[in-house]
Amino acid sequence: MPVHEISHPLIRHKLGLMRRADLSTKNFREMAQEVASLLTYEATKDLPMEPYTIQGWCGELAAEKIAGKKITVVPILRAGIGMLDGVLNLIPGARVSAVGIARNEKTLQAQPYLEKLVGQLDQRLALIIDPMLATGGSMLATIDMLKKAGCRSVRALVLVAAPQGIEAVFARYPDVHIYTASIDSHLNENGYIIPGLGDAGDRLFGTR
Ligand code: PRP
Ligand code: URA
Numbered sequence: 062m063p064v065h066e067i068s069h070p071l072i073r074h075k076l077g078l079m080r081r082a083d084l085s086t087k088n089f090r091e092m093a094q095e096v097a098s099l100l101t102y103e104a105t106k107d108l109p110m111e112p113y114t115i116q117g118w119c120g121e122l123a124a125e126k127i128a129g130k131k132i133t134v135v136p137i138l139r140a141g142i143g144m145l146d147g148v149l150n151l152i153p154g155a156r157v158s159a160v161g162i163a164r165n166e167k168t169l170q171a172q173p174y175l176e177k178l179v180g181q182l183d184q185r186l187a188l189i190i191d192p193m194l195a196t197g198g199s200m201l202a203t204i205d206m207l208k209k210a211g212c213r214s215v216r217a218l219v220l221v222a223a224p225q226g227i228e229a230v231f232a233r234y235p236d237v238h239i240y241t242a243s244i245d246s247h248l249n250e251n252g253y254i255i256p257g258l259g260d261a262g263d264r265l266f267g268t269r
Contacts (some may be wrong), residue, residue, distance in 0.1 A: 062231050064222070064239040066102045072096055072242045076220070079258055086267045089156075090143060093192060094263060097147030099217045104188060104240040105152070133158045133212075136190040137203055138175060144190040144266035155255065159189065160206060162199040168251040171198035176206055183211035192261035194222040194239070195254050197229030200264050202257040204234050220261070221245050223254045225268065 065179045078084055111128040115120055131154050136145045149155060161175025179185070187207050194200055200217055204235075207215055215237045217230065222241040223235040225248055230237055245254050253259070263269040 062227065063259075064231075064244070065103065065238065065240045067100060067240060067242060069099060069103075075099075076242045079220070080256060084176050086264065090265045092189035093143045093261075094147035094150075096220055097144035097190060097261050098150050100220075100242065101148045101188070102242045103149045103161050104216050104238070106217055108186070114147050119125050120234060129157055129183055129186075133179050133182065133185045133187050134159055134230040135178075135187050135203060135207065135230065137162050137189065137199055140193065140262035140265055141189075141191045143192060143261065144220070146170065148188065149219070152188075155188075156185070158182075158207075159220040160203050163240050164195075164199055164252070167253070169174070169196050169198060171202040173206070178206065182207065183213060185212065186214045187212050188218065189217045191217075191221075192220040192258065192265070193254060194230070194241070195248055195252055196223075200226065200230055201233055204230070204237060208234075216240065221254055223248050223255055223257075226259070235244035 075096050079092045109127045110130040115124045133156045134148050135158045136142050156179040158178040162171050162173050164171055189203055217239045219241045221243050247255055249255050
């Protein structure tokens with residue numbers, strides 16, 4: 062199963078802080094962006110490169126650049142916004158495709174409400190970002206949109222993932238790789254990840 066649990070000490074340390082119920086909104090926000098940067102680093106490790114020639118201080122020399130069209134980052138609103146700057150810090154030229162999905166808290170069904178995708182998706186890698194992969198409904202709805210728009214290469218970056226969400230994504234899209242700081246234990250009866258982070262959107266936006 063293409064799921065990558067990134068167990069770097071910096072990630073484990075920051076995630077431990079994020080799990081603390083007494084962490085301030087400011088610190089939770091900062092950590093979410095920092096962990097997003099670290100996941101981005103891992104998720105882009107194998108990007109294809111192409112050679113080109115540059116003028117260096119001592120004349121012409123061979124260099125390398127990332128091949129192909131610019132990546133699109135796909136934050137799932139609202140909580141995905143909490144990881145966006147962390148990704149853009151490392152990939153400043155990325156194009157942003159915003160997707161709005163709200164999970165109905167009673168039925169746990171994902172309800173799409175916004176789709177603002179960039180063009181030429183058939184030639185771009187899409188990096189979906191969302192702090193939480195719980196039932197997988199929001200992630201699947203987003204991948205559905207991207208695939209329908211012609212995107213052929215999708216990776217998902219989530220702070221915390223539940224086994225149920227990972228399995229749901231794998232069952233429909235076995236080609237989509239998931240990068241996460243932690244695979245947690247399970248979902249509770251309300252569809253919250255245990256131990257998880259609580260309601261990530263509320264903690265990021267201070268709407269608790
Ligand atoms: C949360 C979270 C994911 C989704 C995960 O968003 O950010 O998008 O739930 O749950 P799922 O895997 O069961 O679909 P929510 O819908 O609460 O909206 P928000 O981002 O506006 O807080
Ligand atoms: N959404 C969240 O914000 N947290 C969870 O644990 C599950 C869904």
